Amino acid sequence: MSGFVVFALVLSLSATGSCLGSAPPQPCLAPLQWEGRTVQYDHGTGRNTRASVTYDAQNQRIRVLEQKTGHTPCKKFFEYIYLFKSGVLFQIEEITKQCAKIALTEAWDPYDIPLNSTYEDQYFIGGPGDMIEVQEWSDRKPARKNEAWVGVYTLKDCYPVQETYTKNSSVTTSTRFFDLQLGISDPGVFNPPSTCQSALSEKMTSDC
């Protein structure tokens, strides 16, 4: 119990630290492996995409399983296996298991707070007696660059809560994270199915 009090005191000192002229808050270290769910909102299309996600920063890979919603009765749903170390993305249609193998052009970009990030804010989400404390960070450079990324992470254990990206003025996505669990219960989800041995080379579209 006394350990708790000391911990709370350290936290409260670090939170008010910038007012006292001491060192500003440092980015926390986000967990390297977790499972959870996400909703990604694309502000261009107005679409919400829900998915189950297995995240493995240790091996630079992510598996995304799209979840059906009531919105789009005739849409196709896909599983995505991103293997950044091999530079390969597998896209698997959920019903037919038809598979496409695509070269990954983007670099690995983990769900974490880069060391050179700008501290924006710290606050509680929720209501009295039922809340979590989070910090908000961005890639803003004061008087030089507006933010193109904003990340909200829990103060305790540094789990992602929300990330917003602005690629250009018209492409913005917000990803919210939830039902997060530490670790990976089934590493087998990163193995593509046998249909990927004779895979298409072009991405499949999700429309009917």
Add this chain to the structure above:
Amino acid sequence: MSGFVVFALVLSLSATGSCLGSAPPQPCLAPLQWEGRTVQYDHGTGRNTRASVTYDAQNQRIRVLEQKTGHTPCKKFFEYIYLFKSGVLFQIEEITKQCAKIALTEAWDPYDIPLNSTYEDQYFIGGPGDMIEVQEWSDRKPARKNEAWVGVYTLKDCYPVQETYTKNSSVTTSTRFFDLQLGISDPGVFNPPSTCQSALSEKMTSDC
């Protein structure tokens, strides 16, 4: 302690209720008076606007005090007093106290979940051992209308966490809520300052 167990059981039954064919979840009743902070993200401009908010649904009024950030050194900041019952908005410049009195054209739209809303999802935000449970609702009508509003509210006590509005394809705003406290500590914030007795009739702009 036994009270807790019963409460958890009721919650878990209501969460799985829709799978068992019983009544779907009903919208909770959001608190009528609170104080807190918000960040409103405008996806058109890419700007985040931070504010202190006093919310009074009982009397259909909201007071918004914009907060300075490091982004915009020469921007003006305003206080807004929305009085929906009188159909009036006061806009007060924070330094000069210059005041504009403007007719309110929008209808009162409380921060709550309308009774005819569509239940979308329920989940935990945060990490293991440090999380809040929330429900997500929208104004989507299955097979008839995409959502133009999505609201995320805490399951316990029904505090707002996030609201996203799409007015048309190009105007989308997301408002996140935090540091919420029940009740209004100073109802005086809804009284406009004396400079509003001889007020401008046009809205002031925030640029330099």
